[in-house]
Amino acid sequence: MFCIGVFGVLLRRNAVVIFMSVELMLNAVNLVFITFSKSIGHVGGEVIVFFVMAIAAAEAAIGLAIVIAIHRHKKTVQVDEINLLKW
Amino acid sequence: MDLQQPQSIFFLIFAGIVVGASLAVILHKNPVVSAASLVLAFFGLAGIYAIMNAIFIATMQILVYAGAIMVLVLFVVMLLSLREESHLEIWRNPLKQGSILLIVLVFAGIIIAAVNYSPDIPKLGPQNATNQADYTYNLGQKEGVPLQAKGNTATVGASTFLEFLLPFELVSVLLLAAVIGAVVIAKRDKLRNS
Numbered sequence: 001m002f003c004i005g006v007f008g009v010l011l012r013r014n015a016v017v018i019f020m021s022v023e024l025m026l027n028a029v030n031l032v033f034i035t036f037s038k039s040i041g042h043v044g045g046e047v048i049v050f051f052v053m054a055i056a057a058a059e060a061a062i063g064l065a066i067v068i069a070i071h072r073h074k075k076t077v078q079v080d081e082i083n084l085l086k087w
Numbered sequence: 088m089d090l091q092q093p094q095s096i097f098f099l100i101f102a103g104i105v106v107g108a109s110l111a112v113i114l115h116k117n118p119v120v121s122a123a124s125l126v127l128a129f130f131g132l133a134g135i136y137a138i139m140n141a142i143f144i145a146t147m148q149i150l151v152y153a154g155a156i157m158v159l160v161l162f163v164v165m166l167l168s169l170r171e172e173s174h175l176e177i178w179r180n181p182l183k184q185g186s187i188l189l190i191v192l193v194f195a196g197i198i199i200a201a202v203n204y205s206p207d208i209p210k211l212g213p214q215n216a217t218n219q220a221d222y223t224y225n226l227g228q229k230e231g232v233p234l235q236a237k238g239n240t241a242t243v244g245a246s247t248f249l250e251f252l253l254p255f256e257l258v259s260v261l262l263l264a265a266v267i268g269a270v271v272i273a274k275r276d277k278l279r280n281s
Contacts, residue, residue, distance in 0.1 A: 043242045050143075051254055053151050058261055062268050065270075
């Protein structure tokens with residue numbers, strides 16, 4: 001699932017789809033945390049997953065705000081057209 | 088992995104849903120279909136968490152991810168009226184094709200090595216890690232009787248507020264910063280008349 005997310009980030013040009021691939025990577029990490037928390041028997045893994053979910057929600061808000069701000073200026077969300085800082 | 092237990096069959100079903108939906112997220116051209124299949128992937132993942140007896144996290148997954156984050160994403164997709172992308176032009180360049188193949192081989196090698204050469208994971212808790220065991224969290228003693236928080240939600244709650252209290256407070260500050268930042272970034276300038 002993590003690899004699928006990585007390929008999504010690398011191959012797509014739409015900024016919102018790139019964001020969704022990052023969420024896929026975060027969920028893959030959550031799955032690994034809960035699996036190991038279950039197999040070791042310690043509940044700390046689930047607490048970490050809880051915090052990761054909260055951080056992902058915060059990152060979702062800010063990331064989508066950035067996408068909206070970019071769209072307001074350049075009227076596009078394709079990431080190869082956002083090249084003002086390119087040399 | 089014995090198929091006699093019903094948990095294995097459910098795990099296969101949910102895992103298939105998750106992998107299929109994840110592939111649909113990255114491969115489909117229409118961003119609305121990508122968002123909808125991401126919601127499906129989150130539901131399948133919540134099913135896997137529920138199979139592993141992490142019911143608090145499964146509920147939080149549906150509430151937070153499929154409920155709040157995907158609503159945000161769908162808002163943005165509908166607000167910006169995103170169109171379908173043209174076909175992925177990364178497949179044209181042979182150098183990029185070669186590098187993607189190299190990355191796939193490296194990941195496959197890492198997974199195979201991890202499966203074959205991984206050490207045994209130690210079981211720290213006194214209970215066996217069976218699927219029916221519940222978590223317990225020791226809260227101390229009261230007149231010689233050990234107090235315990237039994238059950239998944241009680242244990243996660245006790246652990247959050249007793250052992251992980253500092254990260255909890257820091258995450259709350261982070262959420263506050265994120266809310267303020269999102270409002271500031273997406274605000275309209277008063278000088279523009281758009």
